[in-house]
Amino acid sequence: MPETIPADSVGLIKPQTMHFDQPLELECGRALASCDLVYETYGQLNAARSNAVLICHALSGHHHAAGYHSMDDKRPGWWDNCIGPGKAIDTNRFFVVSINNIGGCHGSTGPSSINPESGQPWGPDFPMVTVKDWVNSQARLADRLGIKRWAAVIGGSLGGMQAMQWAIDYPDRVAHAGVIASAPKLSAQNIAFNEVARQAILTDPNFHGGRYYLHDTYPRQGLILARMVGHITYLSDDAMRAKFGRDLRSGRFHFGFDVEFQVESYLRHQGETFSRNFDANTYLLMTKALDYYDPARYFDNSLVKALEATTCKFLVISFTTDWRFSPSRSEEIVNALVEVGRDVSYAEIDTDKGHDAFLVKIPEYLKLFGAYMHRVANEAETH
């Protein structure tokens, strides 16, 4: 726990919940009659309501992006490295809104919420949600908060896809889009890894067709395997070599199936921790949202055409050792933006941290990110 709250932290934060009664039409053809969205805000909305920044989370993320919920918290929010007073996303200048997406498992309406029609958890009956659906639900929150136009919509990985979709679907409501460690769509290999994770969950005997809540259990092993496989794709080969190499936990071989290498111990621990804190149905939904994401699909499979409607400025950042969404995937976005004449700033950050780099305190990354956001804040304040 933090002895004291660090000076550059947004401090103790209380999540808020917004309830929506109007049905939300979803891309899958179904609708959510009503839903709750949980979110946090950091900083102050200015009089012109022009300094609001929306943070979109990734696969296993949520609304708690910065600060602490209590003095007992061992760790701050997931993007505390980037959000706070004087940080890249400077809460002295920005009003930051961080949301938990629909389908999530941290308070917003999702598979573990009660389905009003049945009085039981939605489970497998929860509708499939897409990046487009999330953006629409986020727009409703913006309306309620009186935010007509975001100074910036920013996200990493799956969050970057939401930022890109905002720029496409609500061009008048986004001044800047920050697309970090992301891709214009998943590759066959990306989908393949997601499918392994899903199969691990779906075939776990404790999954009970997604109604495990009623059996007072959950697909622990499936979640552990899903996270283990996911985690390998978040780290670079270099980072794993630097972190574990071939180090043995006890210094010698045991010729058995217990942990022998440190990397095995690390992965099992990551998987177990995750399985206790994340809902399996949500994990399934999030991986599908990733698989489905492909804005070009609605524009004759042309990313260029998809981005023609955008009017905002773009910040695109990739990381050299990210092999889940390699720099070349970011360059696809940048090249399409250049082709439609958008103002785009692109940086490829040299690091060994792999895909997870977007969460890490990397001086060059934070400096560059901060410089860009400084410009965004200046623009916002002159509105």
Next chain:
Amino acid sequence: MPETIPADSVGLIKPQTMHFDQPLELECGRALASCDLVYETYGQLNAARSNAVLICHALSGHHHAAGYHSMDDKRPGWWDNCIGPGKAIDTNRFFVVSINNIGGCHGSTGPSSINPESGQPWGPDFPMVTVKDWVNSQARLADRLGIKRWAAVIGGSLGGMQAMQWAIDYPDRVAHAGVIASAPKLSAQNIAFNEVARQAILTDPNFHGGRYYLHDTYPRQGLILARMVGHITYLSDDAMRAKFGRDLRSGRFHFGFDVEFQVESYLRHQGETFSRNFDANTYLLMTKALDYYDPARYFDNSLVKALEATTCKFLVISFTTDWRFSPSRSEEIVNALVEVGRDVSYAEIDTDKGHDAFLVKIPEYLKLFGAYMHRVANEAETH
């Protein structure tokens, strides 16, 4: 099935079994009191017994490397692209021996064999075997076949590690070592993928602590997941893109968890087929043999020192898009061999086929491989 046997095939092949009564001491400290080794041979051993080539198999391989077992076989042996009359490993000139390793599930003594002490399948009681152990067992087969020195020991992936170990442990008995799509040891990422596969099997309720034989079942889902994960690492991102891209099985999204993308269907099929044909305990043993392999370990962690004892010539081949054992891993071997002054021929083949490329009919690869083996055959015939 082949209407007729192709002219460049070794034809119909009958596997043979050699029984060994002398105990085989293993690296784990235990011993196998007796064991069977199943093998196939192609071509004729010459009078000087100087034209014998040993083929070592990889993780899911076996002794059936070339030809057909019956006219009903749909496919020939796993390395039929490289072994046969006039092929890279020319059976008109070489006497080829292909073996199923101890711990395997295709006839050689392994976890599914009967443990003489219990009268039941070995299962989890089968000792852990290593590359060193396999090489020692292969040396015994060589003794029985009257082969004092191999014209070449050749293998891909885990098979290449056996070829390297032969050169280290039996320098007088190997004229050439062919190390293809291999590595001097696994990286943390390689071990991590193996660990995911093992956990999938070990946690499958049908694993029954490895004694599933007695329950008339097997860890089907675990094996499917293990193979799915493995298969992703055998194919390159490029190959997957070329083969599946983001093609949908039915042309549209279904917003459900059934197969939507072709790559999902392909992976599930690969996993299911494998689960019906491979023993889970053998899969566990093979992945551990991979994890443990590290010849430098016995030489102050110096690969150079490990290779000092070698006297044979080396052929090392890597493939540009192989990310399981990338070309840089082969270069570690080549650089160490150059440092100890060995005669080494190295080629990096440009292909999109990934790790599996060593099994594929790639003209440049087969031409280069054939040219090298031509030289090996000439040397063998002048002995």
